[in-house]
Amino acid sequence: MGATHFGRNQLIHMDMFTDAYRVTGRVLVGAGGIHAELANPSSSFLELKDAYISRIHQPGEIVTHYKVAAFSKDNINFIVLQDRREGIPVGTQHGRSIYTRGRALSVFLTVPSFEISGEIMHDGKVAPREILVQSVGRYQLVFSAKALASLYPQISYSGDLILVQKDRIGIFCLDG
Amino acid sequence: MAKIFIIDDDEQLLRMVSLMLERGGHSTRLISNPVEGLQAVKEDKPDLLVLDVMMPGMSGHDIARDIRANKGLENLPILILTARAQEIDRETALKSGANDYLSKPVTSQELIEKVDELLSQPNQKMMPDRGVIIGMFGLRGGVGQTTLAVNLASALRRISQQEVCLVDFSPSGGQVALHLRLQLRHSWLDLPPLADLDWLALKGNLTLHPSGLRLLAAPQVPQLATEPSPEMAAKVIDLLQKQSAFMVIDVPRLFGPAFMAMMERVDIALHVLTPDVISVQTAVQLNRLLEKSNLKFKQKSYILNQVQVDSQIPQATVEKGLNARVASKINFDPNQARALSQGVPLTLTSAKSPLATMMNRMAEVINNRVAKRSGD
Numbered sequence: 001m002g003a004t005h006f007g008r009n010q011l012i013h014m015d016m017f018t019d020a021y022r023v024t025g026r027v028l029v030g031a032g033g034i035h036a037e038l039a040n041p042s043s044s045f046l047e048l049k050d051a052y053i054s055r056i057h058q059p060g061e062i063v064t065h066y067k068v069a070a071f072s073k074d075n076i077n078f079i080v081l082q083d084r085r086e087g088i089p090v091g092t093q094h095g096r097s098i099y100t101r102g103r104a105l106s107v108f109l110t111v112p113s114f115e116i117s118g119e120i121m122h123d124g125k126v127a128p129r130e131i132l133v134q135s136v137g138r139y140q141l142v143f144s145a146k147a148l149a150s151l152y153p154q155i156s157y158s159g160d161l162i163l164v165q166k167d168r169i170g171i172f173c174l175d176g
Numbered sequence: 177m178a179k180i181f182i183i184d185d186d187e188q189l190l191r192m193v194s195l196m197l198e199r200g201g202h203s204t205r206l207i208s209n210p211v212e213g214l215q216a217v218k219e220d221k222p223d224l225l226v227l228d229v230m231m232p233g234m235s236g237h238d239i240a241r242d243i244r245a246n247k248g249l250e251n252l253p254i255l256i257l258t259a260r261a262q263e264i265d266r267e268t269a270l271k272s273g274a275n276d277y278l279s280k281p282v283t284s285q286e287l288i289e290k291v292d293e294l295l296s297q298p299n300q301k302m303m304p305d306r307g308v309i310i311g312m313f314g315l316r317g318g319v320g321q322t323t324l325a326v327n328l329a330s331a332l333r334r335i336s337q338q339e340v341c342l343v344d345f346s347p348s349g350g351q352v353a354l355h356l357r358l359q360l361r362h363s364w365l366d367l368p369p370l371a372d373l374d375w376l377a378l379k380g381n382l383t384l385h386p387s388g389l390r391l392l393a394a395p396q397v398p399q400l401a402t403e404p405s406p407e408m409a410a411k412v413i414d415l416l417q418k419q420s421a422f423m424v425i426d427v428p429r430l431f432g433p434a435f436m437a438m439m440e441r442v443d444i445a446l447h448v449l450t451p452d453v454i455s456v457q458t459a460v461q462l463n464r465l466l467e468k469s470n471l472k473f474k475q476k477s478y479i480l481n482q483v484q485v486d487s488q489i490p491q492a493t494v495e496k497g498l499n500a501r502v503a504s505k506i507n508f509d510p511n512q513a514r515a516l517s518q519g520v521p522l523t524l525t526s527a528k529s530p531l532a533t534m535m536n537r538m539a540e541v542i543n544n545r546v547a548k549r550s551g552d
Contacts, residue, residue, distance in 0.1 A: 060264050060269075060271075067232070080262075
């Protein structure tokens with residue numbers, strides 16, 4: 001999918017992971033991408049259309065399918081996107097957006113069942129606490145990222161952007 | 177023109193994929209219900225199936241498994257086209273029985289290239305139990321036949337990690353060793369008389385390339401032109417076939433008994449030509465000769481190799497002249513001059529150059545087919 005256009009809603013494909021499941025489906029997002037949808041305070045659920053559910057240890061096999069499924073935002077560990085523009089506004093008329101400003105830092109972090117590595121963009125003091133507190137919203141953005149299943153290291157997921165729920169982060173390591 | 181069925185529950189996407197394939201010269205049938213799609217495939221066998229994975233009621237994996245379990249459909253080329261873009265999804269697609277995989281969104285060029293590649297694949301049933309023999313041939317010189325043979329053999333060796341043998345039966349001054357910058361001690365001219373020719377004698381005359389590729393070379397220094405006898409060519413090929421997973425023969429451009437002995441044994445015949453009038457005419461004449469000789473190939477494909485910056489005639493004109501489809505077109509690759517001067521085939525260095533990309537893809541397809549057959 002191309003860049004999101006201001007004021008236009010569109011369906012994007014995404015892979016979403018809970019503790020035990022991989023769910024692939026489509027979500028309707030606006031100009032702010034999925035990040036804005038996750039931050040929307042008017043709903044605690046994320047609604048997916050055409051949700052295909054797989055188990056974490058057999059992620060290629062589809063267990064079941066539903067036309068519509070709602071997921072509690074609290075239970076989402078991370079979301080994998082193939083194009084960062086589907087997740088966040090990457091730029092404004094005046095340059096990079098608040099999500100893509102700063103310098104790139106290599107990061108390694110863990111969430112239940114997964115290890116995630118990639119790059120984060122940060123403008124300020126290089127310290128895990130600072131980064132997690134300063135970054136906008138309840139999801140940490142990891143660019144050019146890879147998520148590896150801790151118990152099944154042969155299973156991995158790559159994405160241009162992975163959004164990781166901050167509350168679910170167990171270990172957060174920086175290389176900068 | 178191939179008959180292609182497309183099964184996808186997204187009707188908008190169905191129409192888009194259909195449009196792309198029809199522009200590529202194929203006829204399509206669109207089916208949005210997976211269960212009906214499977215039934216249609218069983219009743220009216222298509223030449224190729226494009227299949228979505230995520231569909232309500234029945235997944236694309238289930239359809240692929242069902243097709244593979246069906247007698248008469250084991251060899252139907254299946255291309256999975258899905259929004260699930262992870263490596264694990266590719267693995268699952270191939271395990272379910274699909275031949276290849278593309279993730280959405282897909283460009284028209286990607287789709288047509290992949291479909292044409294699958295349609296030009298050898299049928300699994302054609303493969304022998306022993307090594308697969310690929311013959312690069314043509315009667316016109318300067319079409320890059322040796323370059324393609326060297327690159328395909330190198331790619332097969334790298335991808336399969338099995339024994340691969342490259343055979344240069346040129347009567348005099350073979351070029352394969354130059355492409356690989358090998359100092360030769362032996363050539364096929366040093367082989368003992370037919371009665372004494374066995375694997376041990378043959379092995380002693382093979383030259384090993386650092387990549388692990390084995391070469392039966394032609395004499396490097398030009399000699400008085402001598403052709404191998406048809407019996408000699410046949411015996412060498414039979415011996416090498418027992419010892420190699422793949423054999424690539426750079427068939428000499430000399431139509432005669434030895435040529436026929438080689439071509440009778442190949443599993444995959446790749447007719448190389450360039451997009452120019454003389455090359456097409458030569459190919460047509462060779463086809464007539466082969467027809468008269470009653471030689472039936474198990475699998476034959478045309479490779480259109482553009483060896484100059486400008487193409488004299490378009491692919492459609494070449495196909496019209498041949499009265500057949502070109503399976504692979506290789507665009508002009510400026511890196512080839514460097515590869516030749518360095519003595520390293522492009523498939524071992526420049527993975528993204530046009531020639532290397534095409535040869536690597538071809539090697540992958542051949543290797544996957546053989547690997548799948550072995551796993552059955």
